[in-house]
Amino acid sequence: MKELTPKQIVRELDKYIIGQAKAKKAVAIAMRNRWRRQQVSGYMRDEIMPNNIIMIGSTGVGKTEISRRLAALTSAPFVKVEASKFTEVGYVGRDVESMIRDLMDTSFNMVQREKEEEVIGLAVSLANERIIDILFPDKTKNDASIPEEIQERHARTRSRIRKKLDNGDFEDNIIEIEIEQETITGMQVLGPIGMDDFGMNIKDMLSNAIPKSKKPRKMPVSEAREVLIDSEAQKLIDNDEVIRIAKERSENNGIIFIDEIDKVVNGNGGQGPDVSREGVQRDLLPIVEGSNVNTKYGVVSTDHILFIAAGAFHISTPSDMIPELQGRFPIRVELDKLKTKDFIKILTHPKSALIKQYVALLEAEGVHLEFESSSIKAISEIATEVNTKTENIGARRLHTIMTTLLETPLFEHPKSGQKNIKITAKYVKDALGDIVVDQDLSRYIL
Numbered sequence: 001m002k003e004l005t006p007k008q009i010v011r012e013l014d015k016y017i018i019g020q021a022k023a024k025k026a027v028a029i030a031m032r033n034r035w036r037r038q039q040v041s042g043y044m045r046d047e048i049m050p051n052n053i054i055m056i057g058s059t060g061v062g063k064t065e066i067s068r069r070l071a072a073l074t075s076a077p078f079v080k081v082e083a084s085k086f087t088e089v090g091y092v093g094r095d096v097e098s099m100i101r102d103l104m105d106t107s108f109n110m111v112q113r114e115k116e117e118e119v120i121g122l123a124v125s126l127a128n129e130r131i132i133d134i135l136f137p138d139k140t141k142n143d144a145s146i147p148e149e150i151q152e153r154h155a156r157t158r159s160r161i162r163k164k165l166d167n168g169d170f171e172d173n174i175i176e177i178e179i180e181q182e183t184i185t186g187m188q189v190l191g192p193i194g195m196d197d198f199g200m201n202i203k204d205m206l207s208n209a210i211p212k213s214k215k216p217r218k219m220p221v222s223e224a225r226e227v228l229i230d231s232e233a234q235k236l237i238d239n240d241e242v243i244r245i246a247k248e249r250s251e252n253n254g255i256i257f258i259d260e261i262d263k264v265v266n267g268n269g270g271q272g273p274d275v276s277r278e279g280v281q282r283d284l285l286p287i288v289e290g291s292n293v294n295t296k297y298g299v300v301s302t303d304h305i306l307f308i309a310a311g312a313f314h315i316s317t318p319s320d321m322i323p324e325l326q327g328r329f330p331i332r333v334e335l336d337k338l339k340t341k342d343f344i345k346i347l348t349h350p351k352s353a354l355i356k357q358y359v360a361l362l363e364a365e366g367v368h369l370e371f372e373s374s375s376i377k378a379i380s381e382i383a384t385e386v387n388t389k390t391e392n393i394g395a396r397r398l399h400t401i402m403t404t405l406l407e408t409p410l411f412e413h414p415k416s417g418q419k420n421i422k423i424t425a426k427y428v429k430d431a432l433g434d435i436v437v438d439q440d441l442s443r444y445i446l
Helices: 006-014 021-039 063-074 098-135 148-166 196-209 221-236 239-253 277-289 340-348 354-363 373-389 396-405 407-412 425-437 439-445
Strands: 053-056 078-082 174-181 213-220 255-259 292-295 298-301 306-311 331-334 368-371 420-423
Touching (some): 006 021, 006 063, 021 053, 021 063, 021 306, 021 331, 063 078, 063 255, 078 098, 098 148, 098 174, 098 255, 098 292, 213 221, 340 354, 354 368, 354 407, 373 396, 373 425, 373 439, 396 407, 396 425, 425 439
Parallel strands (some): 053 331, 078 255, 255 306, 368 420
Antiparallel strands (some): 292 298
16 A cells, blocks of 8 residues: 555545545555555554545446546555345345455555556566467477587577577467366356355366466467466466455455445435335445455455445435444545536646546547637536536536537548647537527537
8 A cells, every 4th residue: 555645645646536625535544544544553453444435426426437547556455336226035036245345456456456567577488488389399308318518519500599589580370289278168157146256266266276278279479488487487476475465455445335325325215116225325334334244265354344335325325324334434524516617627727627538538549629718618518508408427427518519530530631720619619509508408409
């Protein structure tokens, strides 16, 4: 976990997310507290619990983006789940414990990639030696009866082949290598209703227990090298060490973002049609509260995983959650609705701002796309108006508007001799004016 101060975290988030200062501050403090906890020694370290957060706000205001960017900044394992995909035990749907298994999968893959990078140099060298063995088999190896002169001549030949291989002379040569394949490919393991993840775990266990078979395949040296590098890297990595580190990261640094938490909350006195809503909350409670979950990597404790829940809460409120679950989300942050000035900043300020993305796309065709400040304001005003008159989908509205606005240039260009396109306020009005006026049409298109 990177040692960033709360102010540093907020500054980094500001590069990608406009506004929402309260939410950024809350998550920054939560992340720093996790680092602070790990510096505490003795029994107190285990007593310090994470400050789980509920973000309240309509779609498209930055709830998911804040959480995702936060995880990237701190190199923390991160998964996003939708509460509406879970159902109470006994109903068809995903098991709530699957989010912990997903987190461990993510953490394992992160650590594995890091370990692969550490051994990649040696893996490349070993892979090249295997290719040389195929191109020019070492018949003198482990044979003391072969005269020394022949062994030296053989070694010189392999050295010349090695140089040619390094120079790329054999890249198109077809060679045959052995590739490991799953022995239970095509086998489907079915679990009981509502336990689809259980079936996958059975398959994982069987795949580890049954030795993998090898199948010969012919391919160019360039492709074979990548396969062999991966194979050699896996041999060099201590899998037990990867699991140990991955488990530690999941337990101490993991972030689980539970979206649409309001979809499993009844806002009408518990008279809703979905009888499993409260059941889902009760199933979530021990996970968020702290429990042990069985995964294919071993038992994972959820005591110090940071849970960030989010929802629009149009019909219900956080206080409609069962009291026990409410208590496990002590930090509540309401995100601001986006206004015209926010849309202007979203279009221009972030490192990967939407306008910058479209400029880059057309630059790939040798076409320079330029937006006048008046056009950016016009686009932002339209986004605000459409969000007000139709469903408010926040910043996601900009994607729809920009796609519609730039449809013609993206389709027609590059035109011969035309290298510059200027988007003006008039261009925006001509392209979108009629759609905005016709509310039925705008609802359909924008």
